[in-house]
Amino acid sequence: MTTTAPAFGTRLAAAVADRGPLCAGIDPHPRLLESWGLDVTPAGLERFARTAAEALGSTCAVVKPQSAFFERFGSAGVATLERTIADLRAGGAQVLLDVKRGDIGSTSQAYADAYLDPSSPLACDAITASPYLGFGSLRPMVETAERFGAGLFVLALTSNPEAATVQAAQRRGRSVAAEVLDELRVLNAGAEPLGSFGAVVGATIAGVDAAAGESLAINGPLLAPGVGAQGGTAADVQRIFGDEVGHVLPSSSREVLAAGPDPRALADAARRFNDTFRAAWS
Numbered sequence: 001m002t003t004t005a006p007a008f009g010t011r012l013a014a015a016v017a018d019r020g021p022l023c024a025g026i027d028p029h030p031r032l033l034e035s036w037g038l039d040v041t042p043a044g045l046e047r048f049a050r051t052a053a054e055a056l057g058s059t060c061a062v063v064k065p066q067s068a069f070f071e072r073f074g075s076a077g078v079a080t081l082e083r084t085i086a087d088l089r090a091g092g093a094q095v096l097l098d099v100k101r102g103d104i105g106s107t108s109q110a111y112a113d114a115y116l117d118p119s120s121p122l123a124c125d126a127i128t129a130s131p132y133l134g135f136g137s138l139r140p141m142v143e144t145a146e147r148f149g150a151g152l153f154v155l156a157l158t159s160n161p162e163a164a165t166v167q168a169a170q171r172r173g174r175s176v177a178a179e180v181l182d183e184l185r186v187l188n189a190g191a192e193p194l195g196s197f198g199a200v201v202g203a204t205i206a207g208v209d210a211a212a213g214e215s216l217a218i219n220g221p222l223l224a225p226g227v228g229a230q231g232g233t234a235a236d237v238q239r240i241f242g243d244e245v246g247h248v249l250p251s252s253s254r255e256v257l258a259a260g261p262d263p264r265a266l267a268d269a270a271r272r273f274n275d276t277f278r279a280a281w282s
């Protein structure tokens with residue numbers, strides 16, 4: 001069965017126009033649970049994640065739960081992740097699950113079935129994917145996303161300080177990251193208003209190296225993690241993305257979540273982020 005619903009890129013563009021560009025992360029760090037007065041237990045995780053989902057799912061265009069913080073609690077954590085995804089979707093947010101999957105083709109298909117097939121209990125709108133087993137190994141995820149109107153965000157220039165050792169490496173005069181961006185540009189060619197295949201480009205990177213051909217114009221969304229706790233600002237995002245800033249989803253987890261546990265304070269923090277980005281880019 002395939003879907004007749006609008007493609008992820010189309011849904012995302014409409015949601016951003018309505019609610020703003022912020023992608024709020026749900027990262028239930030132990031320290032955040034404690035600062036909300038919760039125990040670092042499956043029950044504390046459930047309270048934290050579902051409070052955040054209630055507040056952010058009806059406020060933000062896109063919300064990004066970080067799978068690792070759920071998985072660390074085992075099956076109880078994964079069950080909470082399923083309920084969190086359902087809550088976010090009920091609130092009208094696009095759900096981008098940060099799982100950074102990538103493997104040989106047959107296993108990639110299993111990941112695609114787990115996260116992108118709407119009949120799966122963990123189905124979401126999009127996931128993050130790692131191309132470092134070769135971009136072609138993501139083909140099953142690309143095809144499954146196309147079939148069901150879902151999206152992928154592929155790691156290109158990540159926000160961590162170690163990233164350049166791999167992503168800036170050159171082959172035939174082009175960086176690894178530039179080649180990832182090329183592949184995404186091909187997948188999104190002709191899509192309107194926006195393709196469904198995004199790139200992850202950190203809000204903390206020093207800059208895009210035009211000499212290495214790293215054009216960010218991929219006709220797809222650009223997820224920019226690293227805003228807030230990792231030091232990235234609205235001005236950094238403007239500088240890094242330049243003319244492509246209109247396609248950027250600035251992403252922040254700890255900085256937004258620190259406003260909890262009051263759901264109204266969380267929603268207000270997300271609105272302030274959106275106002276800041278809109279003002280900086282207008």
Ligand SMILES: O=c1ccn([C@@H]2O[C@H](COP(=O)(O)O)[C@@H](O)[C@H]2O)c(=O)[nH]1
Pocket residue numbers: 025027066098157158159160200201202225226227228229230251252253254255
């Ligand atoms: O390049 C990347 C890719 C993903 N992430 C993820 O985003 C959040 C960032 O959390 P903050 O609390 O806003 O720092 C986290 O889930 C990372 O795994 C990233 O930071 N950089």
